[in-house]
Amino acid sequence: MAEKKIKIIVAKPGLDGHDRGAKLLSRIFAEAGMEVVYTGLRQTPEMIVEAALQEDADVVGLSSLSGVHNYFFPKVVELLKAKKLANVLVVGGGIIPLEDIPELKKAGIAEIFGPGTSTEVIVDFIRSNVKAK
Amino acid sequence: MFDVKELEKIKAGKKKWSEGTLAKTLSKAPEKKAKTTWSGIPVETLYTPAENAGLDYESKLGYPGEYPYTRGVQPNMFRGRFWTMRQYAGFGSAKETNARYRYLLGQGQTGLSVAFHLPTQAGYDSDHPLSMGEVGKVGAAIDHIGDMRILFDQIPLDKVTTSMTVNAAATALLGMYLSVAEEQGAKYDQLGGTIQNDVLKEIICRGQYIYPPKPTMRLTVDLIEFCQKYVPRWNSISISGYHIRESGSTAAQEMAFTIADGIAYAEACAARGIPVDSFAPRLSFFFNAFTDVLEEVAKFRAARRVWAKIMKDRFKAKDPRSMMLRYHVQTGGVTLTAQQPLNNIVRVALQTFATALGGHQSLHTNSYDEALCLPTQGAVTVALRTQQIIAEESGACVTVDPLAGSYYIEYLTDKIEAEIEDYIKKIDAMGGTLTAIEQGYIQKEIQNSAYLFQKSIDSGERAYVGVNKYTMEEPPVTDLLRVDMKVGEEKAKELKEWRAKRDNAAWKKSLDKLREVSKTDTNVMPTVIEAVKAGATVGEVCDVWRDVFGQYRPKEFIS
Structure with a gap:
């Protein structure tokens, strides 16, 4: 079965400048055979969803270390749904308290990867959860 | 430092030991993998005078308070007074942050360090669309001079020194600070403190840039020039390696790229026509401290020596103060783990110990809960006490540069110095720091180190306690500090x-x-x-x- 490459948008929502993780994972995803688009910093939810639409992405990976995840992550899911992109897998990472994760999952973020997560775990999760379109 | 005959004898002795005593042990119990520093510098089993053959005491080490300042910038370092204990703090409104400052000053902290929220740092007001969700999150929401008045209410600005972490928008925030100090009755020349004002590292790695490199450098130099004339005790820039290291660089790269930025600022000031000995004494630096104590100590000593040489030889400084690398340190945020967070207290203690042995001017210690959230008051108190314990109890502060003369430390200092100088040569050959940044050279070097480090953690080649070794199930930590979304409204x-x-x-x-x-x-x-x-x-x-x-x-x- 010739599989289509997984296409992932790696995005930094808000004004947070911590992009070590986002850039590192961009490289790791590319090495894992995915097609990666890194948006750079200062993305609004609208910009991220627009990128997902334009790029026909399978996955959106959100990274936040400034404490704005509860605002931004659900907003991205909501806008994706509004654009009929509910099939796009949304995952997140960064400095995110464990107690916030249940709410984020309820809002439609498939998984949250905290500091110290092995990159293999993240790649495996995406591979096994990416949805057929 | 050693005479040739004696060195020959030691070399022969080490060879004999290596092939005999050591080889016998290794044949029974071989070492599983090559040993390196945390940054990846290969490390031998044993260091002796043989690895310090080029170490000329007078020219390479000298005396503290004297060129090349390897041993420290003050003659008696912490015997006279401890470093400034300066905890970076700010969250929510100006009022909440003011309360935290007054608490910290009450606990024996000796200087303030303002964390501004991201909108302020990126030059947006709290009601700008890009500020949504960010207001008061990672620092205090300061939009105007009225907020600045509340931030320093009942804190006499002619008595405390204040550090402000703001870069592209630095001129606006310093303008507010100076004006509030004036309202309190203080004169500009009584004010002491630091403003980060280092826009190049924002472009390299920290992300709080606003303007393109050239105009943003012009604002940086405007601020430096103004302070040199009217606010003489103010450190008008804090050239920062901290964020370079956080982004994944090695220890040597941290120092190399920071010094490269320093050269770019010094060149910009010189181009403005400011004499070197007028601006250089007010250039200050900001570094990281990781847990590999010995590598960190060597890194600080090497950077002092390199900077002194650059200011003397390249910029023709005459005033000794122009040649002194004075710096603030923050312990390594990225070294903290979300897993088993109490372990971070130990990491911070070692990093503080390394900093003290390295001979710094001021220090922020991170709180153990910072891989989870903004620090809670209890965690901040432990962090401040860590500094006080190292200062008062550890013995690191009773003599100057206590690790000098260790064969390993001197070897490592030389090694890191050589690596820094190598990078500076490469960057010069490219056409200077701005070109190296424009071409993405510095960024790519840092990212590559971050990648290699991550690979070593993923593969288990490097052990990280609680992360890839000695892991355990644990309940989630609660009682985290949270900033209400209401602050924004x-x-x-x-x-x-x-x-x-x-x-x-x-x-x-x-x-x-x-x-x-x-x-x-x-x-x-x-x-x-x-x-x-x-x-x-x-x-x-x-x-x-x-x-x-x-x-x-x-x-x-x-x-």
């Missing part, structure tokens, strides 16, 4: 009132003047001060320059 309401009640004509006139001055070569600082006094907000001042200078849009380099 309240701030937006307050800003509306602020804009309504200021003298509109005076406000408009001041911003028009700023626009005109910004188009010329005239220093913007006096006009910025007029504007913030007339009630102009951070966002309004920065918007003037967005119009005049344009905005920076980085190329992303993924390597």
